[in-house]
Amino acid sequence: MDEQSQFVAKHEGGYTLLEMIISLTIFLTLAALTPLMFSAIFSTSGRPLNHQEISLFFEQADKELQGTISVEKRWDRLYLMQPDGKEISYEKYGDRIVRKVNGAGFEVILQDIQRFRAEHDQYSVELIVQAHERSFTHKAILIQPYLNQWRTP
Structure with missing residues (x-):
C-alpha cells in the first residue's frame, strides 16, 4: 500500500474538523431562524383586541x-x-x-x-x-x- 491509500484508510471512518464546523453552522442557523418563523406564522398583528x-x-x-x-x-x-x-x-x-x-x-x-x-x-x-x-x-x-x-x- 502506498502512503496516500494508508492515509485515506486511516481517516475514512471519522469526521474532519471542517465537517463538524460546517454542520454546527447549519444547525445553529436553523436554531436561530426557528423563533422568527414561528413569530411570522403566529403573528398577532391585524387581529382584534380581545x-x-x-x-x-x-x-x-x-x-x-x-x-x-x-x-x-x-x-x-x-x-x-x-x-x-x-x-x-x-x-x-x-x-x-x-x-x-x-x-x-x-x-x-x-x-x-x-x-x-x-x-x-x-x-x-x-x-x-x-x-x-x-x-x-x-x-x-x-x-x-x-x-x-x-x-x-
Missing part, C-alpha cells in the same frame, strides 16, 4: 389610580398626580393608548383602538375604550390613601 388585553389595561390603570393624589382631565388626556411628584398621563395617540411619565417618553398600553375617553369626579374615574365596534367601560373608585398626608390640621 377582552383579556383590555381587562389587563383596566387592571394596570386601576393600580395606578389607587395611589393617585389627584386626577385631572385636560385636552382629552387623563393626568394622575402620584405621591412621589410624578405626573402620569394616559392619552390616545393615533390608534393607541400611550402612558407618559412627566410628559416624557411614552409606553404603548393598548393598540388598535378607535376611541379612548376618561371621565372623572371627586371619587371615581371611568375609562371607556372603543375597539372594533365594541365599547369597554371600567369605573375605578379613588381611595386616595395619601390625600390626608397633604392636609394641614
Whole structure:
C-alpha cells in the first residue's frame, strides 16, 4: 500500500474538523431562524383586541389610580398626580393608548383602538375604550390613601 491509500484508510471512518464546523453552522442557523418563523406564522398583528388585553389595561390603570393624589382631565388626556411628584398621563395617540411619565417618553398600553375617553369626579374615574365596534367601560373608585398626608390640621 502506498502512503496516500494508508492515509485515506486511516481517516475514512471519522469526521474532519471542517465537517463538524460546517454542520454546527447549519444547525445553529436553523436554531436561530426557528423563533422568527414561528413569530411570522403566529403573528398577532391585524387581529382584534380581545377582552383579556383590555381587562389587563383596566387592571394596570386601576393600580395606578389607587395611589393617585389627584386626577385631572385636560385636552382629552387623563393626568394622575402620584405621591412621589410624578405626573402620569394616559392619552390616545393615533390608534393607541400611550402612558407618559412627566410628559416624557411614552409606553404603548393598548393598540388598535378607535376611541379612548376618561371621565372623572371627586371619587371615581371611568375609562371607556372603543375597539372594533365594541365599547369597554371600567369605573375605578379613588381611595386616595395619601390625600390626608397633604392636609394641614
